[in-house]
Amino acid sequence: xxxxxxxxxxxxxxxxxxxxxxxxxxxxxxxxxxxxxxxxxxxxxxxxxxxxxxxxxxxxxxxxxxxxxxxxxxxxxxxxxxxxxxxxxxxxxxxxxxxxxxxxxxxxxxxxxx
Amino acid sequence: xxxxxxxxxxxxxxxxxxxxxxxxxxxxxxxxxxxxxxxxxxxxxxxxxxxxxxxxxxxxxxxxxxxxxxxxxxxxxxxxxxxxxxxxxxxxxxxxxxxxxxxxxxxxxxxx
Numbered sequence: 589x590x591x592x593x594x595x596x597x598x599x600x601x602x603x604x605x606x607x608x609x610x611x612x613x614x615x616x617x618x619x620x621x622x623x624x625x626x627x628x629x630x631x632x633x634x635x636x637x638x639x640x641x642x643x644x645x646x647x648x649x650x651x652x653x654x655x656x657x658x659x660x661x662x663x664x665x666x667x668x669x670x671x672x673x674x675x676x677x678x679x680x681x682x683x684x685x686x687x688x689x690x691x692x693x694x695x696x697x698x699x700x701x702x
Numbered sequence: 703x704x705x706x707x708x709x710x711x712x713x714x715x716x717x718x719x720x721x722x723x724x725x726x727x728x729x730x731x732x733x734x735x736x737x738x739x740x741x742x743x744x745x746x747x748x749x750x751x752x753x754x755x756x757x758x759x760x761x762x763x764x765x766x767x768x769x770x771x772x773x774x775x776x777x778x779x780x781x782x783x784x785x786x787x788x789x790x791x792x793x794x795x796x797x798x799x800x801x802x803x804x805x806x807x808x809x810x811x812x813x814x
Contacts, residue, residue, distance in 0.1 A: 620800060620802075622803075624803075624805075629790070629808075630807055630808070631706075631708075631792055631805035631807040632745070632792070632794075632803070632805040633805070634804070637800070637801075639799075678744055678745075680802075682799040682800075689735065689747055689750055689758060690803060692744035692745055693744060694743070695744050697742075
């Protein structure tokens, strides 16, 4: 069965510092991979996605992610964090279980220090 | 229109009440979803509708009843809920696996 792990429950960085959020997945075929961001009390917004092609993908809000098949990873990065990036970040993998759906990781909460 | 609209945004209901959550999208997406999200947890899949037919029901209690009247609308009917059902209920839609979900902003449900 498909699964997604995010090893870091909570990360704190200073504004202007670089950021990397880790995501590892377990899936038997070429996965569809996504990163979503959720601000408190809000829905989830798609940051970026990967399913084929260039393994470094660019997303919105200055985020990028790199797919590494050998490590089963899809880590999210940002070179310079802004205070407004403080939120919950979810990695997700597309799955087929009698219909398409997406399996979410447990999430990483990002705090940003001024 | 690139949004999923959920109403109401907040709902407080008693354990004997009947209420409905509504979700609407006009992006032509053929799959629609209900998720339940508790605080500090990822969304948990409840139901999937594909081409207006229920394709996934994740063993959700019968006090939650989904309905898909047409390709743009998704309802979640609530009856005799328990306090532990208090959560953020998220609706999402997608065209296909490669496009990912578009989420609504959710309905914050409190059962008293």
